[in-house]
Amino acid sequence: MKRKQNKKQSAVLEGKGSRGGQDPGLGPPPAKKKPSGLYKPPTHEELQTLKETESLFRTNLIKLQITELISEVKPNSSKEASEALETFLHKLKSELSSIKTTERLKLSEGLRLLPKMIKYPLSFPPSPNIKGHFEFSPPSKIKVTGSYLLETNLKTSPNVNLTVEIPRECLQEKDYMNYRVFHKRALYLSIIAGHLIKKRKLISSLDFTYDLNYPLLPILTLTPKDSSQFTVYIHTTIPADTFPLTKLLPSKSNVRRFARPFPFGEKEEEERECDHEDLPPLPTPHYNSAILLEMGSREKHLEELYSASAVDCPSITEATLLCKTWLHQRGLDQGYGGFTGFHASMVLLYLLRQRKLNHFMSSYQVFRIFLQFLANSNWDERGISLGDRENYPSLPSIDEFHSSFPIVFIDSSGYLNLTAHTSLHQYHALRQEAGLCHALLDKSDGSFGSVFLKPVKPVLKYDALCKFDLSAGNIKGSPLFDRNSDKWEELVFDFGGWVWPGVLDEVMRVIDKGLEGRVQLISQLPVKRNKWAVTAVSPTLAGSDVTLGLIFNTERVYEPLIMGPPADSNEASTFRSFWGEKSELRRFPDGSINEAVLWTEEKGEGEKRNVPRLIIDHILKRHTHIEGVVLTHNTLDSLLSSGKGSIDTREGVSVGVVNAFIELSRELRQLKDLPLEIATVKGASPIFCHTEVHPPLPWNGKSSSKVRSLPLPLVQDHCLHPSCDVTTPTLTPCFHVVMEMEASGKWPDSPDAIDNIKTAFYLSISSSLRKQHGLITGTSKDYIDILKKGYVFRLTIFYLREVSILNDLRTPQSLSKAKGLEKDCISKPLLVSTLNGLHNQFPAYSLGTRLCKKWVCSHLLTNQIPDEAVELLVAHLFLHPGPYLVPGSSVCVLLRFFDLLLSHDWPRDPLLVDLNNQLNDETTSEIISSFSKDRERQPLMFIATPLDHTSKLTKDRPSAPVMGRLLTLAKASLNLLTNQIDSLQIGRESPDFKQIFRSPLTDYHLLIHLDESKVPRLQTGRVSSVDGHHYSHLPIVQFDPVHLYVQALESAYSNLAMFFYDKHGGSVIGVLWKQAAFKPHPFKPNGMQCRVTISKSESKLLVAPDKEVIISDMMILGDGLVRNIEVLETRPS
């Protein structure tokens, strides 16, 4: 049916061309011609589909995309494969039924029944104190359960769940006590394993794994030999009425203290010498729910789900696949307590029972309702239940479950909590993702990809990853985990000796309290589900390294002070006992005296960024004896700091510059004797939006001894000048300021005259500033340099009409000058002020941008990729975070920056950066259509913003090879940094994170080594106050020989080579020849750079550029700066 429709549509498409030009006006339709194409009369079905799409899927696109996705996520289901699987299951079934009955033994001696090669899958043997008998007899029922029958298997892990029923004769009435049923099913499975392991022809691998990752529920997993696509799980089940349900309520205790589990190898002499019987029994909620699950629940769930999808709402099947894909992409279904596809389908069932879904809904609608429901749920306070308590009032109330489990979702029996193992944090993570994606679905752009197609990686999702060591030895003796407390015992009994989930819960509670208000989400990263061969010992369950993901509340996360309760209040002692000696009494400006914890006295942002680590470190040490915590969010910040070992990232400088600028513009407006009023004064350098990589320190006013002021009359004009004989001084950059005067008709019409008038303006402003405000200024033909508070501002006047005058002249020079003016005086100030808005809105923006720019530059791409392009790419991360929240730390920004570079389809899609929310649908589609109409001519890195629809910014740069290199570098950096973060281990030396900022120098043809004393250094040291300084002259401003040299090289050889350097230091320039330009070609008078004759005949003179000559010319061009030029051996291309 689908195919047919496609064909019809393509026929329609062809028909369209014939009538394309005709304008469908108001006139009567051309009656005589047979209508075709878009105007042919619609069939009823077609009309139906078209209308349905609109109401059910919002747009066609989503419907088509979903169809496409569904076919992609389903496992390949060829007829042969499914037949092979069927045969295999039949064979397996007959194998299972053919296992022989064993003798009857005491359960405490049951391990004697264990087949030879098989190792017992539980971590502890049956206690000698327990009663009961065990014998093996073949299963009474063997059934296929789970997603295979529902056709909701995902491609990633296609599986068949086979449930074997342990026959009644193997069970006894009191088996729900003291792990008896768990030992029985473990033995049962072991005996099955012992039988199957001999069937090498049938089965290629046979392993144990834990169902739900819960160590009391081992299951068998096997891969068939011939149809290895599917994994087969063998679960056990027991008849549904084996045990009375009331015995299995969460508050009931079913393990007596004498049956305490002792793992293999651990001696029983550790048993405490006290009378067990006197102590109150401990509730075993997880234990009980595991038994409930075994009691025929799987079959019952399957029945319910099947009837739901077959009868009540057919699109549930598709919707389940969508939900599963969504969960899988987020890793929410992984690990202990994960929210699996089964849970999702049970939620859909619940929604159906609640009449929130109906027969006619599309899968898209179902999925939306699913997300919305999850996002607005609160299962931690008010759980949901499929049980029918109205008709069966004897069922336990939901509150009864809430006192035992953090999250409550009861199945239709009314007794089994499906989310028994889910922790509060896992649930929060789920709810947050659901809310995020529900909001995403409403957006028109690319949301589909973000919701379903893009895997959400933890390193990209979280602002920080936090690692610490939670192994048993590490927490020994900590007050929180007293081995003699009931709490500890409860964990031991409930989890069969596996205390780790409970321990983690406690630790998380402490961290939650410590970071109160500072984070939006803390979540534990899932540990991979592991399986082990049936012949091996079950892996230890002691949790070791724990990785938490943190999403910051960026407003508050770095606050250095925790304000406690007033000193005389009752809460003061609780506060003090939580924080310990860190808590002090402090008097606050409003006179109150409170308990408070101050983490750092420093004012610098860099210090403050350490606060979360200090907090976690302190509270873990105090409450759990865990030593050593790693937090990743600021690992790379030291790259932006002022010197070695310092973590001051100089945010204060940007603020200082902005303040100085504000003061300066006020002073400019106060100037009296100007012929025209000042209209606007705007900043045009990155420092004004706080994205300058290394904000410079204010000039200290000293003419460094190595700089001589020339004995020329020039010094009267208060300017210092550089000299070529000595070390180049540290760079004092200038910040560009654009000033517009009020409109006037007196401006001349010729560009030269405008320049002259401007110079006259500069002179008069300069002298007024000196006279009126006592500022130091230096006047040039094209600008004034003004020294204000130790910073130099370079002021230029912009006259709007000059651009059009220059454009009218139409000479190449005038056109390029007009372009330059437009860029420097219109676009840049506009962009700076817009980005400054982002800085104010998102605290992590400025530091993240600085880090990304630093990375680009450190790979010698300074002049190959415009700074602004990097700024816009980072802006994109904040404005369109996709499946994530807005990034909240610099590392997170950098990683997502790499990810954006790599995942965006640059050749096919424009990157839209919706600054200020100004791109409406109309403009967007305009941009897209003009982009795809003429892709070849558009910039490679196409970035459209509301200010710039055609990506003028990246018109010339980056070029194709640079773009390729950028992507390669980004890929390598992303992989390396991700691996480094993943492999972070406590107690081991931390990896060298700065490695991704070291560029390989092997990929160039030439390396120009510079004389380091001539490369201007960045200022080091700390921000100092400049109020006391009295300046007598202007420093050497923006004198950067490396930059000048690269400029000279580019203007001489841009057709022959590419030049790479790092403006933030580094004494190497990399050169890459453009090999194509070195082929011999006929003589032309123009552009004869370093050509030598290759062959000469009467009619033809062939010439080619000579590399030797170019290299010696490069030496001459950089005379005094270049130390030597290294020719690298032939580069592997």
Next chain:
Amino acid sequence: MDELKIKFSTSRGSSSQHTIYCKRHSVRQPSTKIPNQRTLFTTGWPPYCGRDSIQELFSRLVGQVEGVYLQEGTKAIENEQPQTGGYMIGYIVFKEDEEVSRALSLCSTGSPPLSCCVGDTGLKKWTREYQERYPVESLLEKAAESGVTAYDEWVESEKKRKKHLSEPDEDGWVTVTKKTPIVEKPKRKKKKPQFLMLYAFQQREKQRERIAELRKKFQEDQQKVAAMRANRKFKPF
């Protein structure tokens, strides 16, 4: 084309040997500044080589040089252009024709390269340029003022000239000059109010349009998805 081997060297000892291609200048419409016969056309001068160095070289080896004109292309030789740092073409104007021949005779194969000293390059040049960027303010002022005055005078003279032209001369002739025509903006037509749902055919028409619209969108979306599929974008795992 003849080849002139020249070895450029700086005061600090770096050197580089170039091939300068040269011939006698001959074009159809020679300018007065650069006449045909006594000019040597040369190409391949490196950016650090100044006019003075070339003048010095040729007056040392050949004879009296009247002028040297350097530029980065063959076009538009009327105006002096600012140099942008590329390789250059040079027109060397001699006093006499023979001097060009003598210069060309230097090109004979096998002769040792001529040596030419170049001026400031590299760091020296950049420090000098830095100084030049902040000239003495009085000089700057003077330059700006004279520029403005020159412009004012030019405007004045233009005005006079135009006025002069529009007045009939002695013979009573008036010169008619080209004036930029004023482009008139097309007047906006007022839209006539339409009665939308007056006739049944309008209703039908609207319906048809709607369906066509839906179909069109459907087709577009299909194309989009097809393109996405072709680019293997539906690979969630």
